[in-house]
Amino acid sequence: MALLEVRDLHVSMGVQEILHGIDIDLGEGEIVAMLGANGVGKTTLMRALSGIYRVRSGTITLAGEDITNAPSHTIVARGLCQAPEGRQIFATMSVRENLVLGGGPQGLARLDEVLPLFPILGERMGQAAGSLSGGEQQMLCIARALMRSPRVLLLDEPSLGLAPKLVKLIFDLVAQIRQQGVSILIVEQNARGALRVADRAAVMEGGCVVLAGPAAELASDPRIVEAYLGGHVAG
Numbered sequence: 001m002a003l004l005e006v007r008d009l010h011v012s013m014g015v016q017e018i019l020h021g022i023d024i025d026l027g028e029g030e031i032v033a034m035l036g037a038n039g040v041g042k043t044t045l046m047r048a049l050s051g052i053y054r055v056r057s058g059t060i061t062l063a064g065e066d067i068t069n070a071p072s073h074t075i076v077a078r079g080l081c082q083a084p085e086g087r088q089i090f091a092t093m094s095v096r097e098n099l100v101l102g103g104g105p106q107g108l109a110r111l112d113e114v115l116p117l118f119p120i121l122g123e124r125m126g127q128a129a130g131s132l133s134g135g136e137q138q139m140l141c142i143a144r145a146l147m148r149s150p151r152v153l154l155l156d157e158p159s160l161g162l163a164p165k166l167v168k169l170i171f172d173l174v175a176q177i178r179q180q181g182v183s184i185l186i187v188e189q190n191a192r193g194a195l196r197v198a199d200r201a202a203v204m205e206g207g208c209v210v211l212a213g214p215a216a217e218l219a220s221d222p223r224i225v226e227a228y229l230g231g232h233v234a235g
């Protein structure tokens with residue numbers, strides 16, 4: 001059994017169904033990427049997994065426990081944490097306050113374990129989070145999610161709006177986080193970056209998974225190369 005199993009997930013907003021039966025398996029220590037253009041339902045999927053959006057039917061199982069439609073705080077306590085799209089950091093609070101808040105009951109105790117991955121944040125602990133650069137804010141968002149020692153980390157478009165150098169840094173960081181034993185489900189429009197670090201990937205279109213397989217295979221699949229990699233096979 002995979003660490004995170006999603007089966008036939010349907011999510012609706014009012015009368016409109018947004019996700020039409022999504023299946024995902026995320027194994028222990030794996031990185032799985034969900035790729036897709038704007039509006040295909042990537043953020044809706046992340047929010048449903050985190051208990052923010054209600055699941056109409058289907059199941060989400062984490063380490064053998066059914067977490068479908070559980071309250072978000074319960075899902076976090078079970079070990080699934082999200083770095084949301086748009087970062088959602090507390091702009092007027094300091095970097096330290098953002099991290100300690102993210103740590104919940106573990107508070108300060110986790111700082112020494114999380115900060116070595118983010119040396120730049122260590123230098124900016126007293127600075128208002130809103131005054132960080134875009135890349136630093138994204139790091140803070142990811143670091144805050146790690147403060148709860150998740151088994152599964154959900155990353156919603158972590159590379160969005162960042163310069164190429166920072167995009168590489170963020171994907172390198174994703175690989176490092178996995179090395180620490182965290183399993184990662186990442187949704188991305190940046191297929192090249194995501195396929196570089198992922199073990200397996202799936203392509204979403206119109207609320208469905210239309211293609212799935214090992215990341216290396218998808219990176220050389222002509223349909224992916226044409227639609228998502230600008231006509232060049234990922235290097």
Ligand SMILES: Nc1ncnc2c1ncn2[C@@H]1O[C@H](COP(=O)(O)OP(=O)(O)OP(=O)(O)O)[C@@H](O)[C@H]1O
Nearest residue numbers: 013018036037038039040041042043044045085189
């Ligand atoms: N709260 C909501 N109420 C109504 N419709 C919604 C809501 N949230 C999402 N949707 C709709 O669901 C569809 C999928 O949106 P979603 O944000 O999940 O896509 P996405 O793949 O994450 O796109 P992007 O990359 O632009 O963030 C869109 O048509 C969107 O308008």
